[in-house]
Amino acid sequence: MNIAVIGAGNRARKYLGCLPEGVHVRCLVEPDPLRLRQTAARFGVPADGCFSSPDAFFASVISSAAERSVDAVIIAAPDRLHVPLALQCVERGWPVLLEKPAASTESAYRSLLAASERKGVPVALCLEMRFHPYFQRIKELTATLGQLREIDHTEHVGPDRMAHTFVRGLWSRRADAGPIFLSKCCHDADFIFWITGAALDGPVRSKGARTKFRASGAPEGAAYRCVSCPLAATCRYSAVSLYLERGEWIDGFDVPDGESLEQVIRRELASGRYGRCVYHCDNNVYDTQEVTATLMTSAPIALRMHLEGTSLEEGRTTVIHGEAGTLTADGGRIRVEYADGRVLDEDYAHLRNLPLHAGADEALVRDFFAALSAGRQPSATLVSSFTAHRLCFLAG
Numbered sequence: 206m207n208i209a210v211i212g213a214g215n216r217a218r219k220y221l222g223c224l225p226e227g228v229h230v231r232c233l234v235e236p237d238p239l240r241l242r243q244t245a246a247r248f249g250v251p252a253d254g255c256f257s258s259p260d261a262f263f264a265s266v267i268s269s270a271a272e273r274s275v276d277a278v279i280i281a282a283p284d285r286l287h288v289p290l291a292l293q294c295v296e297r298g299w300p301v302l303l304e305k306p307a308a309s310t311e312s313a314y315r316s317l318l319a320a321s322e323r324k325g326v327p328v329a330l331c332l333e334m335r336f337h338p339y340f341q342r343i344k345e346l347t348a349t350l351g352q353l354r355e356i357d358h359t360e361h362v363g364p365d366r367m368a369h370t371f372v373r374g375l376w377s378r379r380a381d382a383g384p385i386f387l388s389k390c391c392h393d394a395d396f397i398f399w400i401t402g403a404a405l406d407g408p409v410r411s412k413g414a415r416t417k418f419r420a421s422g423a424p425e426g427a428a429y430r431c432v433s434c435p436l437a438a439t440c441r442y443s444a445v446s447l448y449l450e451r452g453e454w455i456d457g458f459d460v461p462d463g464e465s466l467e468q469v470i471r472r473e474l475a476s477g478r479y480g481r482c483v484y485h486c487d488n489n490v491y492d493t494q495e496v497t498a499t500l501m502t503s504a505p506i507a508l509r510m511h512l513e514g515t516s517l518e519e520g521r522t523t524v525i526h527g528e529a530g531t532l533t534a535d536g537g538r539i540r541v542e543y544a545d546g547r548v549l550d551e552d553y554a555h556l557r558n559l560p561l562h563a564g565a566d567e568a569l570v571r572d573f574f575a576a577l578s579a580g581r582q583p584s585a586t587l588v589s590s591f592t593a594h595r596l597c598f599l600a601g
């Protein structure tokens with residue numbers, strides 16, 4: 206099977222590392238020349254399959270033999286491009302594995318869904334929680350709780366991810382990346398609807414704010430760049446500590462030939478977006494948000510979701526109350542206390558720091574290609590995630 210990959214960033218490179226046997230990258234589309242060249246070399250993409258823009262790639266369908274042999278496409282480009290790119294693929298009859306969020310608005314989502322159904326072309330979504338053993342176990346156990354009544358779910362973004370992605374990074378501004386609840390919590394919303402099979406009933410209430418990562422929150426004396434900040438040694442959000450000392454979140458720093466990673470990081474700290482003080486960035490997405498709604502199965506379920514980017518906590522916590530029991534999951538342990546006195550306690554903490562979301566990334570890629578080979582629908586599709594995305598669109 207020959208595939209095309211659009212966007213050769215962090216996610217795409219993870220997926221390319223776990224393609225099943227017999228799947229080859231025939232085309233790669235990436236505007237950053239260094240990234241295009243290095244990724245093509247690493248994954249053996251032929252020169253006539255490398256494109257610096259989607260327009261050049263789609264135009265070559267008419268003129269070159271390369272595209273005629275594309276059997277499927279992975280889209281891992283920035284969020285706002287997902288629907289326009291996926292529509293062009295679907296129109297050409299190419300099945301798509303599409304990064305989340307599938308769309309930026311409900312109408313765009315519906316237009317892609319309609320095109321996929323009209324053409325009979327599957328669009329699978331990269332919703333790895335559905336493939337993660339810990340979340341799969343929560344789904345199994347949720348089915349033992351009887352009629353569900355209440356769900357309380359919190360996404361603790363974690364200080365490093367919050368600083369890197371949603372304060373300094375590419376998902377820090379609503380105009381570029383949409384609201385944080387959509388970009389971060391579409392996973393969580395999908396998880397909730399996937400485990401319950403519920404419908405959304407009535408309005409969605411949402412309250413968010415940017416409470417911490419703003420100039421007024423800066424400690425006295427904080428500099429605009431961490432490299433020159435007198436407080437850097439004690440600041441939890443120091444970019445020097447994050448990238449240079451701890452070596453975290455550095456996958457996106459491409460190293461040109463003849464340079465070292467350290468040189469690239471030092472240059473970024475001195476003049477790039479990732480060297481900025483978290484209190485002096487141009488971020489405007491919320492750092493805390495509460496969303497409540499009523500879900501419906503055969504009885505109503507009260508849903509409370511919470512995105513928290515200001516605390517030092519990291520990971521997801523979930524509490525589900527059913528008429529037959531209560532499930533509590535803290536990201537490592539899952540505990541169920543049943544009404545009849547039974548208690549179940551399972552530990553999944555060993556999965557926490559395993560690569561590729563504990564193998565879930567690889568599982569979703571394999572599911573996509575297995576589904577294409579077998580002529581079945583992939584496990585996470587546009588249809589099955591519509592209500593979850595809708596909750597996020599309504600939450601704003």
Ligand SMILES: NC(=O)c1ccc[n+]([C@@H]2O[C@H](COP(=O)([O-])OP(=O)(O)OC[C@H]3O[C@@H](n4cnc5c(N)ncnc54)[C@H](O)[C@@H]3O)[C@@H](O)[C@H]2O)c1
Pocket residue numbers: 211212213214215216217234235236237240258259281282283284286304305306331332333375388457
């Ligand atoms: N499933 C997950 O857990 C998960 C995690 C992080 C990000 N994501 C999503 O994956 C997607 C990619 O995120 P990432 O972290 O890899 O970001 P990234 O910035 O590392 O990669 C995106 C790539 O797309 C390229 N690009 C920009 N404009 C393009 C265009 N017009 N055509 C083709 N490529 C273009 C960029 O140069 C970049 O290399 C985003 O939609 C993001 O929301 C998903």
